[in-house]
Amino acid sequence: MSSTIQQTWIVPRMKQLGTVMFIAQLIHQFVPKRKQLSTLTFIGQLIYQLVPSKIYIYLAMHARRISELTNPYVDISFDEIICTNYRINHAYAILEAYLNPISLKVANRIQGQLPNKDGKKLVISMDDDEEIMDEFRGMEIWWYSEKETTQDKYYSVRRQLRLKFHRQHREAIMSDYLDHVLTEGKENMRKSRQLRLYSNNPSNGRFSSSSKLWTNGTFDHPVTFDHLAMDPERKKEIVDDLITFRDGKEYYAKVGKPWKRGYLLYGPPGTGKSSMIASMANLLNYDVYDLELTAVEDNSELRRLLQETTDKCIIVIEDIDCSLNLTGKRKKKQEQSTDEDSSDDDQRASSKKKVTLSGLLNFIDGLWSACCKERIIVFTTNHVDKLDPALIRRGRMDKHIEMSYCCFEGFKTLAKNYLNLDSHDLFETIRSLICKVQMTPADVAEHLMPKSANKKSPGDCLNDLIEALEMKLKDMDKPKKNTGNSKGDTKETDDSEKDIGQSEAEAKETDDSMKDIGESKDETKETDDSTKDIEESKAETPAN
Numbered sequence: 049m050s051s052t053i054q055q056t057w058i059v060p061r062m063k064q065l066g067t068v069m070f071i072a073q074l075i076h077q078f079v080p081k082r083k084q085l086s087t088l089t090f091i092g093q094l095i096y097q098l099v100p101s102k103i104y105i106y107l108a109m110h111a112r113r114i115s116e117l118t119n120p121y122v123d124i125s126f127d128e129i130i131c132t133n134y135r136i137n138h139a140y141a142i143l144e145a146y147l148n149p150i151s152l153k154v155a156n157r158i159q160g161q162l163p164n165k166d167g168k169k170l171v172i173s174m175d176d177d178e179e180i181m182d183e184f185r186g187m188e189i190w191w192y193s194e195k196e197t198t199q200d201k202y203y204s205v206r207r208q209l210r211l212k213f214h215r216q217h218r219e220a221i222m223s224d225y226l227d228h229v230l231t232e233g234k235e236n237m238r239k240s241r242q243l244r245l246y247s248n249n250p251s252n253g254r255f256s257s258s259s260k261l262w263t264n265g266t267f268d269h270p271v272t273f274d275h276l277a278m279d280p281e282r283k284k285e286i287v288d289d290l291i292t293f294r295d296g297k298e299y300y301a302k303v304g305k306p307w308k309r310g311y312l313l314y315g316p317p318g319t320g321k322s323s324m325i326a327s328m329a330n331l332l333n334y335d336v337y338d339l340e341l342t343a344v345e346d347n348s349e350l351r352r353l354l355q356e357t358t359d360k361c362i363i364v365i366e367d368i369d370c371s372l373n374l375t376g377k378r379k380k381k382q383e384q385s386t387d388e389d390s391s392d393d394d395q396r397a398s399s400k401k402k403v404t405l406s407g408l409l410n411f412i413d414g415l416w417s418a419c420c421k422e423r424i425i426v427f428t429t430n431h432v433d434k435l436d437p438a439l440i441r442r443g444r445m446d447k448h449i450e451m452s453y454c455c456f457e458g459f460k461t462l463a464k465n466y467l468n469l470d471s472h473d474l475f476e477t478i479r480s481l482i483c484k485v486q487m488t489p490a491d492v493a494e495h496l497m498p499k500s501a502n503k504k505s506p507g508d509c510l511n512d513l514i515e516a517l518e519m520k521l522k523d524m525d526k527p528k529k530n531t532g533n534s535k536g537d538t539k540e541t542d543d544s545e546k547d548i549g550q551s552e553a554e555a556k557e558t559d560d561s562m563k564d565i566g567e568s569k570d571e572t573k574e575t576d577d578s579t580k581d582i583e584e585s586k587a588e589t590p591a592n
């Protein structure tokens with residue numbers, strides 16, 4: 049009798065119950081929370097009809113425990129707003145930034161939005177109540193985006209991102225995967241965010257904890273390295289150097305150096321020093337802090353300014369030779385002792401309250417300079433020879449970049465930018481002229497720009513440039529032809545002296561540039577070495 053009951057009632061019921069439990073489990077795992085309640089109520093009713101009431105009550109009492117025992121998945125949720133104190137959960141935005149590119153590839157339902165009216169790019173993310181699967185070192189991870197309406201008077205809509213994975217991966221997910229998600233998410237945020245340009249406010253000696261040291265605005269300079277007119281090999285060398293720096297986190301940690309690098313840009317006005325800085329910011333996606341040293345009251349204000357900068361930025365001091373008195377006393381002293389910071393400077397600082405060379409040296413590589421990571425410091429100058437060698441020695445200003453007059457390769461870049469020309473019959477004439485005269489890229493660009501009033505053809509613009517180059521060449525030749533001693537010739541003689549000076553300067557420049565080529569070779573080697581080191585260090589470190 050009992051075996052008949054077992055076969056006709058218990059066994060089929062147990063099978064049905066098993067199936068129902070299995071379905072319930074699936075619903076719990078894969079159906080968005082919002083829809084779970086109604087589905088589970090329906091399943092509950094099914095169970096109620098299938099099992100005797102005593103067993104049903106037992107199951108209902110222990111449903112959660114049973115579910116935990118049978119559920120092999122771990123669930124982590126991230127609320128957009130932390131309801132207990134109405135704070136924004138910053139992890140949410142980072143997770144969204146991590147998931148957006150994955151959603152673009154795998155989600156079935158995607159939503160797009162323009163974060164603000166000036167936004168350049170649509171932000172694509174997975175739609176509410178959508179799920180996507182991510183993979184990490186062979187592990188499968190599911191992400192769900194959930195949206196719920198609540199009774200809360202402040203936050204009527206509650207958004208949540210939920211992460212689910214098999215419990216056997218708990219350790220790897222909790223440490224490595226979540227680290228990976230945070231790093232990638234932050235990087236994605238950085239790439240898509242609007243760059244900012246900061247400039248320091250003159251404090252006039254009045255400092256309070258509430259006063260803002262930096263003012264900022266959006267940084268929207270369109271220039272990139274592709275636009276820069278300069279020797280392509282040198283350009284590539286600089287770009288490689290910057291990328292090596294940006295990716296050098298492990299290398300800098302390995303060698304025990306703060307993750308920062310100094311660049312000295314020098315050359316005549318209009319050769320592209322500011323454009324180079326803007327290109328650097330656009331390449332690396334770094335904010336720019338334009339530090340006006342003359343507005344800084346003293347060394348301690350300089351330190352406070354430094355402390356208020358963020359990671360991943362370029363700090364620029366333009367025309368450094370005009371910002372500080374870096375010559376004189378220090379220079380004479382430097383003949384005796386070359387590189388050490390001047391204690392004289394400190395004494396002067398305390399008596400006169402101003403920024404000193406030693407304050408600036410501390411700014412670049414003192415202990416406080418390590419307060420942020422991934423930082424580039426750029427000095428620009430038109431007179432490199434006026435600078436104290438201590439300020440620009442390698443290690444402080446790691447890379448010295450000469451921005452010089454326009455070469456033919458530089459002209460070709462400008463012709464492409466301004467006239468969309470890759471070649472032209474007049475290029476050869478320009479090639480023969482441009483190497484004989486000193487014309488800045490700014491001047492060349494000006495001649496290539498079609499004036500809007502009477503639109504000129506590319507040929508007209510090139511002829512314009514040729515004319516200007518020939519004029520310059522003539523000006524250069526003029527004094528050499530005049531050897532007369534009459535009074536009327538005085539000015540020309542002066543000019544000729546100036547020209548001799550100039551040609552001496554040119555000769556020096558050629559020497560310097562030869563030296564620079566040598567240096568740049570050294571630098572390239574240095575960069576190569578550091579790249580090699582980084583690669584080695586990468587090889588030593590297991591990939592994330």
Ligand SMILES: Nc1ncnc2c1ncn2[C@@H]1O[C@H](COP(=O)(O)OP(=O)(O)OP(=O)(O)O)[C@@H](O)[C@H]1O
Nearest residue numbers: 275276277316317318319320321322323489490493
């Ligand atoms: N190397 C270059 N490549 C492309 N454009 C350039 C270059 N140099 C100058 N220009 C053009 O000339 C303008 C002025 O150049 P920029 O301000 O970068 O020169 P600079 O060397 O910083 O000058 P200054 O020393 O006077 O500040 C730029 O906006 C750009 O249009």
